[in-house]
Amino acid sequence: MKITKVDVSVTSEPKRHPVRDAIQWLDRDGQVRVQIHTDAGVTGASSTYFGREQSSPMILATLIEQQLTPALIGDDPVLIRGIRAKLRRLTDYQGTAGLSTIGISAIDQALWDLQGKALGVPVWQLLGAQRMTIPTYAMVGWLELDVAGLERVSARAMEQGFRGVKVKVGGGPLSEDLQRVAAVRRVIGDDADLMVDANQAFDYAEALRRGRAYDDLGCRWLEEPLPADDTLGHIRLAEKLDLQIATGENRYGQQAFRDLIAGGGVGVVQPDLRRAGGVTDCHEIGLLAAGFNVSYASHGGGAHIHVLAALPNTIYVESGLLPDNSPITLTDGCYPLPDQPGLSGWND
Template identity: 45%
Template sequence: MRVTEVRVRYENRPHAANPIRDALQTLTGGGSVHVEIQTDDGLVGVSSSSFGRGDGAPRSLAVLIESELAPVVVGQDAAEIGAIIEALKVQTEYYGTFGLPTFGISAIDVALWDLLGKAHGVPTYRLWAPYRDRVPAYAMVGWSNYSLDELKQVAVKAVEQGFRGVKMKVAASTLDEDVERISAVQAEVGDGVRVMVDANQVLTLDDAVLYASVFADLGVYWFEEPLRADDIRGYAELKQRSLTPIATGENLYSAREFRELFEQRGVDIVQPDLRRAGGPTEIRAIGGLAGAYGIPYASHGGGPAALSLLMSVPTATWLETGLRSSERSFPLLEDGCALAPTGAGFAWE
């Protein structure tokens, strides 16, 4: 099962009239990059990765995959995924594997695992010794640019669609306004729905401690990424001083960075991002570390590949996704849980 071709294309996302916003950034532009890996027996593995804030970002990633990564993959045994990923890390070492190259490696990795699942005629997660076939799901719906009424309406819609939790952005204005918005959402969704909050790295340690204390009184389920992602020592101190569980990890790269976070006891809920962490191969190692340290694991972002990984992580707790566009759209929910993909590879049905 030799790789004969790697095809790459990209597309830009139309600019929204009212772009979504958090405390750190306004998400305009960007788009997605799509990869197809074909083998000599006719199988094709695919991946699709949302990428970037600017219009040039998707093209930049597509060019890197096509010019730097694809030549390394062509001719390789598609089943030897670990060896291919290590070769890609060597290929990108000269200019730094973390950052843009990791997004490219992740896209290749997802397509290879999709292909391997198809080769065996099973959902890929079945190849990973799964622990479960479903996981609780929450919807990231509470962007900072939403008015209070818009925020309440979208949170209620998420609950009506069957989600067990909702997440909203904080720290874009004042703590008092955050309290008002959180309290309003909690009143709308009711006691049985978890409310998570995300500060997107903008707070100092002292401010984060203050926010965490206030959020604890409100019963916030977790406080996500209050500090810079690379401030591991800061997270270790914050976790000791916080009465609200601390979540982070979406902006870390590789199992080595997550190992340092775990060793420093800097997190209550870890949240690897499929694209930045390094793809399924690297995330399976991160999931094993989370299990060894007894740290709950929640995805950053959704999609069939992220959901599949949650099936095989011992301490998996939550899938993050957005609102569903229809009753048959991803993910399928049952009693607040996202059901594992049922199609071959990462095809979710």
């Protein structure tokens, strides 16, 4: 089987319901879709959410279409890691981390989708699944919501069967954070997990101060308390806090996680499927973390559920609320694994 053609398309439109975290509004939905065709008639596809700016998806699509995909033509799509190595060499001069990695991730996901479809099985079977269901929490606590709005969405998450909720923090003073977190705790009860996410908003001193306060409210973890690349800061912070540090969504490739994990700077590693490099790198990061007894929870859901199924240290898949027309219900706070061939996910 050989790759014969790669199609790349984009969409970019305003979000119907913009959301806000501590550092930004997320107000556009940009998507880049990649389709890899073969001489056997099997096609693999991926869809990558990318960019708040209208032009961002087109910039990524141009890199994929003009630089990456010409190197794929004639390759055997089974050789996923070989293709990854080739694309890393190709982009080394310009810097593989960043935009190039997101493009490589889009191709990686399409290749895994192609393998699953060629064999007629979901990708979690190819990776060697350890479980048939994945525990899930709801990321519902965006900062544009007032306290009453937070209470409503948190209650809805509990009604839908989620094991817990995550709340954004760091958009205002600590007193505001504590009011919002306490309100959610009252709604979800003492037994549900409650996570907080600062989106890199703090310096070390403020992260330490607020982390201790969040810990007093019984939070499960503090996510992205510091700038993503501050490995030493994360290690220092983890030494001072009992509250677990969760981070990783803004790191690029497996090597960016090595010193963070080995140094004890993360208690819950959270790669992003796009930035980490796709299914291949996320699976490798998860196994690296498992070797250090570090838990793994995805940033985002969708196709990431296949990786989560295959890791021994999985604790959570991130999700939004289930839509009214959802084809599934949660059982014991867990998503079932998808049964379609390829890389589909329930909450794509």
